[in-house]
Amino acid sequence: MDVRVKNNVRVVGAENGPTVMLAHGFGCDQHLWRGVTHLLAPTCRVVLFDHVGAGASDRSEWDEEKYSTLEAYAADVVTIAQELGLHGAVFVGHSVAAMIGVLAVADQPDLFSKLVLLTPSPRYLDDTDYRGGFSREDIDELLESLDSNYLGWSAAMAPVIMDNPERPELGEELTASFCRTDPACARAFARATFLSDNRSDLARVTVPTLVIECANDSLAPRGVGKYVHDAIAGSELVTLDTSGHCPHVSDPEVTAAAVLAFVDAS
Template identity: 50%
Template sequence: MDLQRRHNVHVSGSGDATLIFSHGFGCDQAMWRFLLPHFAQRYRTVSYDLIGAGGSDLSAYDPHRYGELWGYAADLNALIDRFAEGTVMLVGHSVSAMIGALADRLHPGRVAAHMMIGPSPCYIDHDGYVGGFSRTDIESLLDTLDSNYLGWSSTMAPVIMGAPGEPALGQELTNSFCRTDPDIARHFARVTFLSDNREDVAGLPTPTLILQSTDDIIAPPAVGHYLHEVLPNSQLAIVPNIGHCPHMSAPSACAAAMDAFLANRVGHHVGR
């Protein structure tokens, strides 16, 4: 199948740089609708659905290929090769921030910058590392997903979204979770929440913006500070926001932080 149809790719805008937007678990590219018009005025923008999400080709979902985040990273590099022009910069929400980092590791020098929104290299606490969850917490979450995916989605999506003043956003995320094929969602949840990409991100030289909410149940502040310490060319921007999706609940603040970061990036050409 054509790559554009496989990932439901949408391209808009124009400019000397390409921004590729990659969504998080349980979401699809519609979650970028508050930011895309802002950046399409100055950049070529590419949004797509991870295989298994949104309008992607569900028949392309291979549990073996997508049993690790590297499969999604390989997809992202294929999309870069096909749709990106000029300087390439990645905007990744949640797990897609790590997918972008892995894509960078697979093809060093291709990506000029990362903008990571609510990223986490590891969700489970380890000695000296705070991920926000114990191993028991994650196993309990996954067990609930296995036994009652729709019930879990209805309960957890509004909590993940946060945005107490905008309940419609919580309902939107709930609907997005519930549209996802339950078997694919369960598998992707295990891949996501059991992943540990700390060694993969440590020392990554690519300039990176870490954009984090002040109150995020999925990626607590300690995670953002950890990434800022291990990514040598990183900036940490804290957005006053409750929830894991500031690009939806605080889009103006996100856009401002991203604009400030991008002002130093465009024109630094990275060869294909």
């Protein structure tokens, strides 16, 4: 299977500029990067793709058992980078794709020169001396609701995740993105996302890393960003003065500015 077809890979922007790979989170696809892509493309070569089961990826490649862990998605990232001949690319991962990037970069650091973690969370479940933002009961209820009524769950959760009530069109866009995702694929990806624990993987990252958090984020509270920053040696932490878990959609200008400043830094 051609990886360009499997993951709906697109390459846009400045052919000779630094390469930036953008990876979307749960329930999303590459389309939600469009605001950031527009701002990166004049100076960067931008690689976009859809995780298997999302967007315009080849659904025949999706296997529930295989894609029950984040490692499978990380392996796809590595394959894409290898097939495109990327060396020294900057990987930008949103939400769960941040941890997918951590796994990919830790396993193949020569493929990537830098790592950008946008609203990351290495563990959503609270633990002793760690606040991920959710109790086990919260996660069980979330997954049960997703299983029983995926479309209803999408309509209820998307505005909460976006957290820009004065701009309802943003929540509607995220709802539409959720609804474009096959429910079976979404359920498996949700379990891989919300039940994962990648805290120990953070120390494996050896490339320069930027952690971007939002001032108000219901899925990844402020303390989570600091935890990730503290766990990755030499990383930088930037707090955007914005609300919600998807600043690349709600505030693409400030998100792109933070990414570009890091890409251009020596």
